[in-house]
Amino acid sequence: MSRELEFERPVLELERQIEELRRLAAGRDQLAATVADEGRLKKKKKADGTSMMQLESQILRLEEQALTLKGQIFSRLSRWQIVQVARHPQRPYTLDYLQSAFADFVELHGDRNFGDDPAIVCGLAKLKGESVMVIGHQKGRTTAENLRRNFGMPRPEGYRKALRAMRVAERFGLPIVTLIDTPGAYPGIGAEERGQAQAIAECLEGMAALKVPVVSVVIGEGGSGGALAIGVANRVLMLEFSIYSVISPEGCASILFKDASHAERAADALKLTAPDLTALGVVDQVIKEPLGGAHRDHPLAARRLQEALHTELSELVKMKPTELVDDRYRRFRALGAVTEGAVRELDPPEAQKGGSTKRRPASGKTKGART
Amino acid sequence: MSWFKRMASPKVKGDEKASVPTGVWKRCDGCGAVSVAELVKQALETCPQCGYHFRIGGRDRLRTFLDPDSIYEVGARLEPLDPLEFKDQKRYLDRVRAAQKSAEEPEAFILATGRLKGRPIVAGTFEFRFMGGSMGSVVGEKVTMAFELGLEQKAPVVLFSASGGARMQEGILSLMQMAKTSAAISRFRESGHPFVSVLTDPTTGGVAASFALLGDIIVAEPGALVGFAGPRVIEQTIRQTLPAGFQRSEFLLDHGVIDMIVGRRDLRDRIALLFDHLS
Ligand SMILES: [Zn+2]
Numbered sequence: 001m002s003r004e005l006e007f008e009r010p011v012l013e014l015e016r017q018i019e020e021l022r023r024l025a026a027g028r029d030q031l032a033a034t035v036a037d038e039g040r041l042k043k044k045k046k047a048d049g050t051s052m053m054q055l056e057s058q059i060l061r062l063e064e065q066a067l068t069l070k071g072q073i074f075s076r077l078s079r080w081q082i083v084q085v086a087r088h089p090q091r092p093y094t095l096d097y098l099q100s101a102f103a104d105f106v107e108l109h110g111d112r113n114f115g116d117d118p119a120i121v122c123g124l125a126k127l128k129g130e131s132v133m134v135i136g137h138q139k140g141r142t143t144a145e146n147l148r149r150n151f152g153m154p155r156p157e158g159y160r161k162a163l164r165a166m167r168v169a170e171r172f173g174l175p176i177v178t179l180i181d182t183p184g185a186y187p188g189i190g191a192e193e194r195g196q197a198q199a200i201a202e203c204l205e206g207m208a209a210l211k212v213p214v215v216s217v218v219i220g221e222g223g224s225g226g227a228l229a230i231g232v233a234n235r236v237l238m239l240e241f242s243i244y245s246v247i248s249p250e251g252c253a254s255i256l257f258k259d260a261s262h263a264e265r266a267a268d269a270l271k272l273t274a275p276d277l278t279a280l281g282v283v284d285q286v287i288k289e290p291l292g293g294a295h296r297d298h299p300l301a302a303r304r305l306q307e308a309l310h311t312e313l314s315e316l317v318k319m320k321p322t323e324l325v326d327d328r329y330r331r332f333r334a335l336g337a338v339t340e341g342a343v344r345e346l347d348p349p350e351a352q353k354g355g356s357t358k359r360r361p362a363s364g365k366t367k368g369a370r371t
Numbered sequence: 372m373s374w375f376k377r378m379a380s381p382k383v384k385g386d387e388k389a390s391v392p393t394g395v396w397k398r399c400d401g402c403g404a405v406s407v408a409e410l411v412k413q414a415l416e417t418c419p420q421c422g423y424h425f426r427i428g429g430r431d432r433l434r435t436f437l438d439p440d441s442i443y444e445v446g447a448r449l450e451p452l453d454p455l456e457f458k459d460q461k462r463y464l465d466r467v468r469a470a471q472k473s474a475e476e477p478e479a480f481i482l483a484t485g486r487l488k489g490r491p492i493v494a495g496t497f498e499f500r501f502m503g504g505s506m507g508s509v510v511g512e513k514v515t516m517a518f519e520l521g522l523e524q525k526a527p528v529v530l531f532s533a534s535g536g537a538r539m540q541e542g543i544l545s546l547m548q549m550a551k552t553s554a555a556i557s558r559f560r561e562s563g564h565p566f567v568s569v570l571t572d573p574t575t576g577g578v579a580a581s582f583a584l585l586g587d588i589i590v591a592e593p594g595a596l597v598g599f600a601g602p603r604v605i606e607q608t609i610r611q612t613l614p615a616g617f618q619r620s621e622f623l624l625d626h627g628v629i630d631m632i633v634g635r636r637d638l639r640d641r642i643a644l645l646f647d648h649l650s
Contacts, residue, residue, distance in 0.1 A: 197579035197597075205585055245546075272543065328554070339452050
């Protein structure tokens, strides 16, 4: 295990013990076999047999304990702990899912303008036999890979490539799947020079108009505008221990709590977990992770992602192109929490006295809180 | 008279070393010249000496941009809720009340219909003094309404941006306003009428990265700071000092991000001309 999370440690400790016992058992097995071959001391063999059974029952007991402990720990993770899981370096990334939940992946490169951004991966793939366009942020696991992928922080080229790929999908009637996992769009000189804000904005508008089904899944870190840029979907899903936020807890803490060390409090205040966002209407479905988090069982996480995507897409492909656009508009149009206040005291007195008041109520489209 | 007559009192920060009496005189941040505040105001909050653009209040902005007595405010009573029950050092709704008092506005965005040289248009502006013009649900709602109104009334839309970005205290719902407003523009495009986005100092973060940079025509006031990331964040990330003029309007024009730079006193003429061509 390359990186252990503090709260995972008791479980990992148990698992180490189990492994040791298993090794011991395997050793005894071998020894017993050798001894038997040589046809020596029937009595010793029997004694070994007894302790083997004890060993096995001990392993079973520890395994049960580990399972219970994992269940206990992961059922009451704090928001800050979930942030740690979401950022775990062993967590499956876009390319991992492309190998496991999808088949026949063909990567597409470049924004046809300036370059190819390895922080966003785009390409055609099959989901349970059907072709789709997959677009996802890509972090690296090694230092070298992270330098190449820029820690999953895209530059404008990445967003322009993503939008280009979406339009290819639209042209050929393919559904689009986006996998969100980024600390945020990259804040650098070159990125600004090449219009980072504009590139993100174009993605948002472009996605809103797509005439094919779009499903987005937050698979790890949903960091602000750089995440949302590929998240204007008909359905937004979230893995159980992923996060999605307007700002990182650290960033929020340094601005509002005047100290980045208050990130834990900021994580609570921001309400950035899957259940939080479901309650706020931002997320449609939470995908259950393997016990102990997706990083503990990549194949199971991939199977669940595949199932969830397949279920959502099977419904969406029944909709007509214009219905898909309208559906997406309604979905995002409804997000927000506003109230129509009374005429305020700070309204100038002239306005309240009527007569020449040139005020009219807000249009009927105004929504209340969706929650 | 209309409620719109109300003007923000020019606020000069109590600067000890400057010893400029508040209210009567105004010191220019550009050239340092001290001018009569009333003259600065008549020049639409620009320096009579060097043309430096001070920030202008939202109401003054609309009052001076649109034709006199043509203005109807829309959505004036919209106020934020506190869906996250957000609390940092203060509770969010307490911050809102304090901002309402100090900025003398219910929220950070003012939306209106009115006329520009006789042509009916939809116009909206940020009020930067309200929590740094941050975009939460109310701002997102009003911006969305601007495009829906434009579509419904077949009118062009002009929006003036001045914002530090998304409002943290409404969390993910603030972020979602970026998608909501951008989706509204996508629909508005079918109206056949233009959206002119005017970038003023400063326009950064989630506002820049959504509707503000989606104008059919993008205009910036001189010297406005516009970008995705704020200069401090960039400096912290790359650990170098940024070149002078980085992310200012002139830099953006050089890099092809905006169509033109127009001084505040020429905005009415130039945008009316644009509409003349396009609408
Ligand atoms: Zn000056």
